[in-house]
Amino acid sequence: MYSRKTEKQRGRLETREYYYTEETEWLIKRNKEWKEVKGIGASILTTEENGKNQEQKRYYITNIAGGVEEFVRAVRGHWAIESYHWILDVTFREDASRTLNKNAARNLNILRKLAISILEELPFRKKFSRRIKR
Template sequence: MFLNDEEEKKKLKQKGLYKKTSEKSHGQIEIREYYHTEEIKWIACKNEWKGLKSVGMEEKTILKEGEKKKEYRYYISSLKEDIDLFSRAVRGHWSVESMHWYLDVTFKEDANRTLDKRAAENLNIIRKWCLSILKMVEIFRPKLSMKKKRFVISMNPSEFLEQVLDF
């Protein structure tokens, strides 16, 4: 694949279409390398994607307990070449995915069968609001899962309401 070619990666680095970030998270070091290009001539079915302007790749290296693991993610995009915007879009995409995962696991949102569209939208807003409160509780009870936080808060909601409102 085009973005797996080391020569192409080198060219993108020289053009400034490369970005590298490093952060410590969840007891591991995550190194992310982003590549972004408008070079899409090689894509056979590029005309099937309306607005396709570029492709990008995220190469993530995870270092944990002496082990090294690599993950590769590929993206098609309507963005012009802009490595900073591309890297923010990739990270933003995964934070949205993470939020949906929390909503499903913590609140079983995928199992919700509310038929009224407005009621479903209102419930979704309430769940997101509750999720933001649960994330604020992280400051006071950092080691609890979201489900356990819900339970702990339900046992004494006024205590946590005071903490969240005073924050």
């Protein structure tokens, strides 16, 4: 199965191609521990900016069934979460936090996410980074 999406993002042309198959019997036969595997997929991101092309390939083994569109949603959803984690780390250095108390760590995480929402809504000087706004 195949899906392709092209969009203009951040001043560049991005083409995302997704390949997905649920034919995994051969893989399960080779590794009995992977009997829950439902599909194998690949995503290829090609970006074109200033006449230069760059390509990134990622491969996935998943237990999600439902075809290529479900695979696309899972991949895009995963990177949305990773992006949000990156924002938390860059803006608030969350990975360097040394809070040992689990309740305190959870509360700080909630406050950081609330602060990100507020920073995004500040009406002045949108060109500044979240870190500078903070």
